[in-house]
Amino acid sequence: MKRTLFFGSLIVLAISMAMTVPAALFNWKNATHDFGRITQGKPVTVEFAFTNKGEMPLVINRAQGSCGCTGVDYPKAAVLPGQSGVIKATFNAAAIGAFNKTVTVESNAEGGTVVLNFKGEVVKDAASAQ
Numbered sequence: 001m002k003r004t005l006f007f008g009s010l011i012v013l014a015i016s017m018a019m020t021v022p023a024a025l026f027n028w029k030n031a032t033h034d035f036g037r038i039t040q041g042k043p044v045t046v047e048f049a050f051t052n053k054g055e056m057p058l059v060i061n062r063a064q065g066s067c068g069c070t071g072v073d074y075p076k077a078a079v080l081p082g083q084s085g086v087i088k089a090t091f092n093a094a095a096i097g098a099f100n101k102t103v104t105v106e107s108n109a110e111g112g113t114v115v116l117n118f119k120g121e122v123v124k125d126a127a128s129a130q
Contacts, residue, residue: 035120
């Protein structure tokens with residue numbers, strides 16, 4: 001009985017310690033963006049700003065657009081606790097019509113993978129983009 005109580009206590013202690021492990025944590029200023037109407041043939045860029053609100057350095061392993069029409073730039077160095085960073089997504093507005101695109105961010109932050117979203121409508125000329 002004493003042995004069972006001892007091992008049970010150890011398991012509870014291990015679980016509680018695992019739950020308080022310091023982690024990196026994204027705090028997004030905005031995880032979505034609406035471009036509205038944009039002109040065909042003119043690439044547009046959105047910046048997704050964030051702050052590391054965790055206690056560990058935040059390392060982005062990969063950030064990738066949902067298609068070849070979206071280029072993504074992200075911090076390659078660790079973002080220290082309290083510091084900020086930006087993920088830039090540039091959309092090549094080649095095809096006319098509405099679009100909904102995503103950027104998938106893989107990191108060591110709490111929750112692992114984050115999906116950022118942007119949308120809009122590509123129109124033929126600048127006059128109809130307004």
